[in-house]
Amino acid sequence: MSNPKLRSQLLYLGKEYPKGYTYFRDRCKTAFMKNKDITDEEEIKMLIARGKFVEKELEALYMLRKYRTLKKRYYE
Amino acid sequence: MSGFRILVGCKRVIDYAVKVRVKPDKTGVVTEGVKHSMNPFDEIAVEEAVRMKEKKLASEIIAVSCGPQQCQETLRTALAMGVDRAIHVITEPKEYESMQPIHVSKILSKIATEEKADLVIVGKQAIDDDCNQTGQMTASLLDWPQATFASKIEKSNGDLSVMREIDGGLETIKVKVPAVLTSDLRLNEPRYATLPNIMKAKKKPLVTKKPSDYGVDITPRQEIVSVEDPPVRQAGQKVESVEELVTKLKEAGLV
Numbered sequence: 493m494s495n496p497k498l499r500s501q502l503l504y505l506g507k508e509y510p511k512g513y514t515y516f517r518d519r520c521k522t523a524f525m526k527n528k529d530i531t532d533e534e535e536i537k538m539l540i541a542r543g544k545f546v547e548k549e550l551e552a553l554y555m556l557r558k559y560r561t562l563k564k565r566y567y568e
Numbered sequence: 569m570s571g572f573r574i575l576v577g578c579k580r581v582i583d584y585a586v587k588v589r590v591k592p593d594k595t596g597v598v599t600e601g602v603k604h605s606m607n608p609f610d611e612i613a614v615e616e617a618v619r620m621k622e623k624k625l626a627s628e629i630i631a632v633s634c635g636p637q638q639c640q641e642t643l644r645t646a647l648a649m650g651v652d653r654a655i656h657v658i659t660e661p662k663e664y665e666s667m668q669p670i671h672v673s674k675i676l677s678k679i680a681t682e683e684k685a686d687l688v689i690v691g692k693q694a695i696d697d698d699c700n701q702t703g704q705m706t707a708s709l710l711d712w713p714q715a716t717f718a719s720k721i722e723k724s725n726g727d728l729s730v731m732r733e734i735d736g737g738l739e740t741i742k743v744k745v746p747a748v749l750t751s752d753l754r755l756n757e758p759r760y761a762t763l764p765n766i767m768k769a770k771k772k773p774l775v776t777k778k779p780s781d782y783g784v785d786i787t788p789r790q791e792i793v794s795v796e797d798p799p800v801r802q803a804g805q806k807v808e809s810v811e812e813l814v815t816k817l818k819e820a821g822l823v
Contacts, residue, residue, distance in 0.1 A: 501763050551760045561584060562608055562695075562753055 498543045499524060505550045510557075571627035572745065574617040575680050576651065577672070577690035577702065578633045579607040580642040584695055594794045596665065597696075606642045608758075609691025611649075612751040615758040616721060617689055618650035625723055626687075628652050632679055634672050636661045640774065647769035648761035654774040655679060659786060666788030671779070673705035678782035680710060685746065692717055692750040703750035713743045716750040 499520070506516035527539055582588060583603040591598055606614075620626040631646035633639040634657040643654035657675055659667060680688050688710075693700035707714035715721075715730035722729045724742065732739045733752050743749075761769075779786045807813045817823040 497764070504763050504766075505760070554760070555757055558584060558608060559753070559757070565695075566753065 495540055495543070498540060498547075501547060502543065502550075505547060505554075508554055509550070571625055572620065572686040573684060574620065574626050574629045574687045574689060575676065575683060575685040576610070576614050576617050576629060576631045576646065577676055577688070578610045578614065578631050578642050578646050579691070579694050579696075580604050580633060580635055580639045581607045581694055581696040584608055590795050590797050594796060595792060596795050604638065604641075606645055607691050607694045607696075609693060609695070609751055609753070611691075611758040612753070612755050613689040613691050613749075614646050614649050614651060615756045616749075616751055617687075618759075619756065620721075621650065630655060630679075630683055630685070632657065632676060634667065634675055634779075635659055635664045643774055644766070644769050645761055647772045647774070648766040649759060650765075651772075653772055656774060656776045657779055657782070658776050659779065663786055666790065666792075667786055668788075668790060669699050669701035669705055670789065671784060671786045673702050673709055674784045675779060675782050676702070676706045677709040678784065680706070680746075682782075687746065688712075688748045690748070690750055692752050703748050707748035710746070710748070712746050712748050714748045714750070715741060715743045717752040718749050719752045719754045721749065721755070 502520055503517060506520060507513050509516040530536060530539070581604065582597070582599065583605045586603050589598045590596075614629075614631065617626060617629045621629055629651045631643055631651040631654045633643050633646075633654070636659060639658075640654075640656055643656055647654055676688060676690075679685075688703075688706055690703045690706070692703065694702075703716055704714060706712075715728065715732060717733045718730045719733045719738070720731035726745070728743050728745060728747060728749075730741055730743060730749065732741065733754065805816070807816060814823065
């Protein structure tokens with residue numbers, strides 16, 4: 493079962509991934525495909541939570557990268 | 569007490585992470601096919617306005633961007649972050665190249681008056697031209713107080729208490745509303761627009777206007793003479809002792 497909202501948000505965030513969008517998209521697809529047959533509700537909830545965690549990590553990564561670049565450029 | 573009406577300026581610039589290249593004819597930098605996004609300091613301005621709305625300090629946020637058709641993407645990002653509506657002041661790509669803060673600030677001040685804005689928030693400077701002028705000029709044209717390089721904005725009895733980042737450290741000033749504020753890096757961390765919000769943003773109002781609608785003439789007042797790469801950094805020299813350093817400085821005629 494693929495959670496479309498989570499998947500599309502992750503792919504949207506992956507567009508700025510430092511190692512490239514294709515790299516991110518392929519790894520993302522593998523991760524979702526690996527778990528597609530899981531039916532246990534508890535497990536699904538956990539996996540979705542993990543996906544949301546990855547989302548937050550990506551946002552933090554991009555934010556830090558931008559902050560550090562701007563700080564270096566304008567404040568040092 | 570009804571909240572502030574906030575006008576936010578969003579400039580579309582070459583993305584901060586892109587390596588900028590000078591055009592071979594030295595008239596400017598390469599912009600064709602290059603990734604563009606909202607000026608980071610403007611993102612911070614939008615975020616501050618949205619946070620004020622979430623805290624019920626603001627009632628409506630309007631985003632403005634001046635430039636060619638693609639500026640609408642920048643405005644869509646602002647709408648996705650939480651802005652209520654957007655105004656796109658459209659110019660020809662050629663006109664945009666010679667557009668300066670003086671033109672933009674005239675347009676912003678006209679819009680601020682028309683929309684009865686209480687606050688105008690813009691980024692402190694754009695990362696492409698680094699002018700650091702639009703906010704200050706807008707305040708002057710509107711005859712409003714200004715609080716620039718804001719790193720913290722708080723409400724205090726109907727006025728605003730703003731902490732500013734200046735060379736000497738931090739300065740806190742009080743400004744009466746209406747006012748112009750320019751955002752500095754540490755004001756906040758802008759949110760990332762989620763896909764559902766981007767979809768919702770497509771339904772938010774975005775109007776297109778021309779500079780002439782505001783009675784502003786955008787004929788260029790400056791001419792770009794040449795654009796060049798910065799000089800290549802010379803390699804430094806390592807010295808072994810203080811005496812050697814002094815000798816070298818004397819040789820170079822600096823001491």
